[in-house]
Amino acid sequence: MSESLISARGLTKKYGDFTAVNAIDFDVAKGESFGLLGPNGAGKSTTMRIIAATSQRTAGTISILGRDPEEHGPQIRAHLGVVPQQDNLDGELTVTENLFIYGRYFGLSKKFIRAKIEELLEFAQLEEKRNVKVDALSGGMKRRLTIARALVSEPDILMLDEPTTGLDPQARHILWDRLFRLKETGVTLVLTTHFMDEAEQLCDRLVVMDNGKIMAEGSPLELIKVYSTKEVLEVRFGSERNKEVAPILRGMCDRIEELPDRILMYVEDGEALLEEIIAKKLHPTTSLVRRSSLEDVFLRLTGRSLIE
Amino acid sequence: MSTAVEIADARANKFGHQLYAGRARAIVERSLLALRSSTWVPIATGFVEPVLYLLAFGYGMGELIGNVDFGGKTIDYTVFIAPGLLATSAMNGAIYDSTWNVFFKLNESKLYQGMLATPLGPLDVALGEITWALLRGLSYAMAFMAITAPLGLVPGVAAILAIPAAVFIAFGFASFGMAITSYFKTYQQMGMINIVLLPMFLFSGSLYPISVYPDWLEFLIKLMPSWHGIELVRDIWFSAFDNGTLIHVSYFCVMIVTGLYFTTRRLRNLFMR
Numbered sequence: 158m159s160e161s162l163i164s165a166r167g168l169t170k171k172y173g174d175f176t177a178v179n180a181i182d183f184d185v186a187k188g189e190s191f192g193l194l195g196p197n198g199a200g201k202s203t204t205m206r207i208i209a210a211t212s213q214r215t216a217g218t219i220s221i222l223g224r225d226p227e228e229h230g231p232q233i234r235a236h237l238g239v240v241p242q243q244d245n246l247d248g249e250l251t252v253t254e255n256l257f258i259y260g261r262y263f264g265l266s267k268k269f270i271r272a273k274i275e276e277l278l279e280f281a282q283l284e285e286k287r288n289v290k291v292d293a294l295s296g297g298m299k300r301r302l303t304i305a306r307a308l309v310s311e312p313d314i315l316m317l318d319e320p321t322t323g324l325d326p327q328a329r330h331i332l333w334d335r336l337f338r339l340k341e342t343g344v345t346l347v348l349t350t351h352f353m354d355e356a357e358q359l360c361d362r363l364v365v366m367d368n369g370k371i372m373a374e375g376s377p378l379e380l381i382k383v384y385s386t387k388e389v390l391e392v393r394f395g396s397e398r399n400k401e402v403a404p405i406l407r408g409m410c411d412r413i414e415e416l417p418d419r420i421l422m423y424v425e426d427g428e429a430l431l432e433e434i435i436a437k438k439l440h441p442t443t444s445l446v447r448r449s450s451l452e453d454v455f456l457r458l459t460g461r462s463l464i465e
Numbered sequence: 466m467s468t469a470v471e472i473a474d475a476r477a478n479k480f481g482h483q484l485y486a487g488r489a490r491a492i493v494e495r496s497l498l499a500l501r502s503s504t505w506v507p508i509a510t511g512f513v514e515p516v517l518y519l520l521a522f523g524y525g526m527g528e529l530i531g532n533v534d535f536g537g538k539t540i541d542y543t544v545f546i547a548p549g550l551l552a553t554s555a556m557n558g559a560i561y562d563s564t565w566n567v568f569f570k571l572n573e574s575k576l577y578q579g580m581l582a583t584p585l586g587p588l589d590v591a592l593g594e595i596t597w598a599l600l601r602g603l604s605y606a607m608a609f610m611a612i613t614a615p616l617g618l619v620p621g622v623a624a625i626l627a628i629p630a631a632v633f634i635a636f637g638f639a640s641f642g643m644a645i646t647s648y649f650k651t652y653q654q655m656g657m658i659n660i661v662l663l664p665m666f667l668f669s670g671s672l673y674p675i676s677v678y679p680d681w682l683e684f685l686i687k688l689m690p691s692w693h694g695i696e697l698v699r700d701i702w703f704s705a706f707d708n709g710t711l712i713h714v715s716y717f718c719v720m721i722v723t724g725l726y727f728t729t730r731r732l733r734n735l736f737m738r
């Protein structure tokens with residue numbers, strides 16, 4: 158691994174008696190794309206805010222670009238582009254004014270920002286909305302503007318807290334492509350997401366968090382290899398019969414997960430297992446064999462699905 | 466051209482660099498942009514209100530009252546209330562910007578949260594917002610002066626100093642108002658501000674000398690910032706300086722400093738803890 162840009166040891170954040178982030182360790186290398194995955198309340202946003210130098214840790218250490226955010230908050234923030242979970246655009250201003258004034262908060266010259274705005278409007282596909290007040294934009298447009306705004310200062314690290322929540326599938330794919338290109342120019346990405354396809358697409362490495370702790374760490378492929386089987390057989394018997402057949406199925410493979418609507422069976426060869434089940438005359442109403450995904454890793458580690 | 470990083474690094478060793486990036490003007494720029502598309506009604510009200518009072522009380526009641534004793538001199542009632550109304554309009558303008566406007570930005574639009582995710586510090590935000598309130602106070606004071614001078618209500622050229630004085634007291638009110646607002650969470654609490662302000666302004670002697678009150682009430686009013694503001698502008702208006710003038714000035718210095726201190730501290734605790 159090359160030099161680490163962000164490095165946390167025993168990082169802890171408490172709100173009163175409640176521990177939101179519980180002694181976590183992680184490193185993010187320069188140019189890497191690093192993901193935080195976890196169910197609601199896992200502590201992802203809290204961790205993001207500590208990295209962004211807008212929240213102070215309770216214990217542990219963290220260094221960002223070799224600096225401590227408690228000592229050098231403004232200097233660290235100058236390197237960052239922040240996309241918060243909830244948009245906080247300036248509703249009284251237009252699209253271009255939002256980009257302009259945000260650049261001014263960084264102290265950038267008007268000339269520089271004006272040139273940058275054209276590039277960012279193109280990036281966010283908001284050229285036609287340039288003089289529209291932000292309050293009149295759709296949710297997805299606001300999201301795109303928030304992301305564009307984070308780039309006005311040409312950050313070295315882009316912090317994205319659930320960047321594509323609220324975007325339509327097409328906009329998501331375009332954004333992934335843009336983020337990928339940013340990464341190629343050397344920008345380090347730190348992101349959280351509830352979408353496993355997004356994590357698989359964008360993250361070189363990720364950590365799975367639950368209850369403020371890191372449960373696992375690795376590349377998407379490594380995690381699948383370690384925490385899941387090659388294939389998954391999904392079978393449905395209808396919500397009544399699921400309970401009935403589950404004990405029988407349990408004996409047929411190493412691990413099964415009972416979800417409200419279906420049963421997941423973890424095996425190396427899904428088709429073979431399905432034949433066995435049919436031979437026992439259990440007759441599922443529907444069945445599907447697929448490759449393991451991060452969703453399965455997640456279920457294994459947290460007992461919960463990514464999107465609750 | 467310097468990059469965001471160079472700009473921030475240049476301040477890294479300055480005292481208080483965590484709180485202040487030296488860029489309060491960026492916040493003022495933001496207010497200017499927002500002004501272009503905002504409604505003019507509340508702003509216009511601020512201009513018109515003191516003039517209406519002047520007409521109603523000065524030329525209406527003034528006919529009944531005639532003259533007033535002030536600082537050993539006998540002066541026309543309308544002339545007497547003019548500086549009081551100037552002070553009141555400056556204070557009201559500053560309060561409007563630093564309370565309701567700030568409350569909205571803090572709680573509804575999450576605007577400060579966005580600002581503080583940049584290298585800006587809480588003191589930039591506080592100073593920027595307060596400066597904006599002052600500019601409003603300044604424009605009210607100048608407009609009022611422009612209306613009262615032709616009417617012969619301004620006793621001399623020195624009275625022009627009432628304009629900076631109005632801005633100074635607006636500073637006190639804006640800074641204190643923003644501090645209080647930053648601690649408020651609900652609309653009910655904000656409503657309390659209005660309940661306190663109305664009697665405070667009515668009884669603070671803009672329309673008559675407070676010597677008409679019983680001692681205990683006079684004492685109480687003398688603790689109020691509005692009274693100090695009105696008296697300060699009045700002293701300057703009539704060039705009637707005494708020890709009291711110094712006390713008024715000190716009162717506002719304390720208000721400005723405490724207000725800034727608590728606003729900065731609160732913003733930091735809200736968005737950077």
Ligand SMILES: Nc1ncnc2c1ncn2[C@@H]1O[C@H](COP(=O)(O)OP(=O)(O)OP(=O)(O)O)[C@@H](O)[C@H]1O
Nearest residue numbers: 172175177195196197198199200201202203204242
């Ligand atoms: N300002 C705060 N005061 C008190 N508790 C907080 C605060 N912010 C977060 N928490 C608590 O800390 C825990 C972690 O919150 P956090 O926002 O980091 O979760 P998350 O992983 O981002 O969840 P989500 O997927 O829902 O965004 C939650 O239980 C939350 O209630």
Ligand SMILES: [Mg+2]
Nearest residue numbers: 201202203242
């Ligand atoms: Mg979150």
